[in-house]
Amino acid sequence: MEEKDELLKIFSMKLRMTLGNMRINFDDLQEIRLRINCPLIINYKNKEYFVSEDGSLVTDPLKGVLVSKNEIKETMEYISNYSLYAFEEEIRQGFITISGGHRIGIAGKTIIQGNHIKGMKYISFINIRLAHQVKGCADKVMPYLIDEKNRSIYHTLIISPPKCGKTTLLRDIIRQVSDGGPNFQGMNVGVVDERSEIGACYMGVPQNELGIRTDVLDCCPKAKGMMMLIRSMSPQVIAVDEIGSKEDLEAINHVINCGCKLIATVHGSSLEDVKSKPVLGELMQNKIFERYIILNNIKSIGNIEKICDAAGNKIWG
Incomplete structure (x- = not known):
């Protein structure tokens, strides 16, 4: 109330x-x-x-x-x-x-x-x-994102049509990766929040919980922000919302070459839909992403349709 x-x-x-x-x-x-x-x-x-x-x-x-x-x-x-x-x-x-x-x-x-x-x-x-934080909504996907062998996480792309909960899911993944859990150590996460939707910063302070090891660049263009975080904050993971430009591709390649993990989202209805997009198609062809999470709103907003590996093979759903 x-x-x-x-x-x-x-x-x-x-x-x-x-x-x-x-x-x-x-x-x-x-x-x-x-x-x-x-x-x-x-x-x-x-x-x-x-x-x-x-x-x-x-x-x-x-x-x-x-x-x-x-x-x-x-x-x-x-x-x-x-x-x-x-x-x-x-x-x-x-x-x-x-x-x-x-x-x-x-x-x-x-x-x-x-x-x-x-x-x-x-x-x-x-x-x-309206900002709606749903803590725990990533519980189902987290076991598939953790790379236990290398004590890290997989490069992950969340694919979702508009208004299907991709930013909400991304936010909770960030929080859990940052805080860590029983089976994995928390990691330093850098968030480029171009449209102030992930952290929803007010006067520089995130209004949403993003974890104890998270740093946020608010209202910063994604490509420039990724490069800035690599230089200034030494993140182990970088998280961005709605990638797709040529500049994003160049920054993503730099992030990966620096040994940093990437969690990102994109608008799309399926793997095939995203593959048809010029920039993202190149990333997928090169198998940059190791995990794909596909969302829909058939049962409810943020419904997880399936999780796939780098080759597009379904591993859940």
Whole structure:
């Protein structure tokens, strides 16, 4: 209840009352979307609903409470504690992370200076993605990721369609690798959290538990961050979310050549789907990854479909 109350404080008074009247389990609430002159929308248990003024979840957009320009303005004032200037750097990147690890995506008119985004004004669209840490969700996969012979872990790629729990699974793998367990020693983990979703840092402090041996580069481009961590923090493992660019490939090769293990995620529906992507196809052809974890949401969000070895042979599922 305390976490719910803290979350509701960022909304305008009208929206605060509407959302507070929802008779739902807030642990299953994934997104809240505000758009000027459009109905209030939430994503709950992986389904989209409109929210009526009394807090009821409805499927008819005409019954959803309309979000006004004033609601957006008032909400942004609460989010920024009446000082958008203090969040200038975050706004430039399109999102703000608040206490609790919740990520506020924003859109509006961008201010361009040269080839760079200087800032944003006339913010008209807000997407609140709620942070949900599921400790223990990696218990099932951990035995297949531990290389007992070399007292290390395997290079691992998590493959998942959007909104199927890949970041949640990655987060718990990081925590368990960092803390260690009965059958393996904890390792130094470096996390490049480009979009502030893994650790959800607020004022430099991760709001999610990432383990006692974990260092985080927050809001840092993946390729540059991997190189920085190798030089500065001597990680044994590097973890990144959503790889796929040519720059990522170069950095990954450097990480591996330095003897560091890699845990990464990518959007995809299957091994074959990922193999068809230029950069990732090259990594898979060279058998860089020793373990593949494929997720879906058939039974529930984060459902583990199967685990495969470097050759793509199923070893679980």
